[in-house]
Amino acid sequence: MNNYLIVAGIIFCIGALGVLMRKNLIIVFMSLELMFNAANLGFVAVSNRLNLISGDVFVIFVMVVAAAEAAVALGIIVAFYREKGTVDMDKANELKN
Amino acid sequence: MEALFYIFAFIAIFSALMVISMKNPLTSALYLVLCFFALAGFYVLLDMQFLAVMQILVYAGAIMVLVVLVIMLLNISRLNAVKTDFHQKIIGIVIAVVLFAEIVIYTVGGKTKKPTGIFTHAVINKIGNTQVIGQFLFTKYTLSFEIASILLFVAIIGAYLFAKKKL
Numbered sequence: 001m002n003n004y005l006i007v008a009g010i011i012f013c014i015g016a017l018g019v020l021m022r023k024n025l026i027i028v029f030m031s032l033e034l035m036f037n038a039a040n041l042g043f044v045a046v047s048n049r050l051n052l053i054s055g056d057v058f059v060i061f062v063m064v065v066a067a068a069e070a071a072v073a074l075g076i077i078v079a080f081y082r083e084k085g086t087v088d089m090d091k092a093n094e095l096k097n
Numbered sequence: 098m099e100a101l102f103y104i105f106a107f108i109a110i111f112s113a114l115m116v117i118s119m120k121n122p123l124t125s126a127l128y129l130v131l132c133f134f135a136l137a138g139f140y141v142l143l144d145m146q147f148l149a150v151m152q153i154l155v156y157a158g159a160i161m162v163l164v165v166l167v168i169m170l171l172n173i174s175r176l177n178a179v180k181t182d183f184h185q186k187i188i189g190i191v192i193a194v195v196l197f198a199e200i201v202i203y204t205v206g207g208k209t210k211k212p213t214g215i216f217t218h219a220v221i222n223k224i225g226n227t228q229v230i231g232q233f234l235f236t237k238y239t240l241s242f243e244i245a246s247i248l249l250f251v252a253i254i255g256a257y258l259f260a261k262k263k264l
Contacts, residue, residue: 018117020189068252075259
């Protein structure tokens with residue numbers, strides 16, 4: 001189980017790195033999906049180790065939330081692009097001044 | 098089994114790295130699909146074939162098609178690619194390394210509990226993993242199931258509002 005958790009940790013950290021490092025909104029969104037999936041892998045691994053099913057059921061709910069999040073986030077990205085003509089996150093600075 | 102685990106781990110980590118390091122968002126999206134397939138392989142190794150199928154259908158199928166569609170719709174060329182700041186890169190790498198160190202410390206140093214459930218490998222294979230998940234979903238987790246449906250409904254309305262011409 002430890003191997004699975006460490007792989008999940010590596011993927012989660014890569015996702016976090018993508019969120020912090022990239023400025024392209026679409027790649028930030030895909031990094032978020034990576035983090036979701038790393039968490040899912042952790043749930044399934046622990047649930048398998050402890051002979052439980054709750055973790056596997058929870059993964060289904062995570063998938064539901066990820067699907068809802070994908071629809072809304074992509075809607076936001078399209079609206080942002082229509083407003084600014086770019087997907088650069090740094091252009092979202094109306095609250096700065 | 099061990100060999101398969103290392104193959105899937107290599108594919109998953111390599112493609113995850115490629116997702117965040119590619120310039121073109123479309124290449125990233127295709128590497129992300131590869132990463133989802135590797136994770137589906139992990140689920141098969143962990144006796145959850147149903148989740149593996151859901152992973153491929155929902156993530157690699159539905160969500161990634163939506164992402165690729167948006168990339169196509171926005172028509173982002175290489176010319177107006179978004180640059181990354183150097184200091185942002187340094188801060189990101191430091192935070193990710195610290196986070197990973199914490200995860201490794203807690204994973205390797207922590208004590209593992211004894212198995213408490215009754216759903217061993219043999220039991221799951223006897224009942225069938227889809228039946229087991231369905232049983233839990235419609236008995237113990239019915240309320241969560243209903244709330245998830247409301248969440249999806251709200252997401253439909255939200256996506257519609259964002260897609261309208263005027264916000």
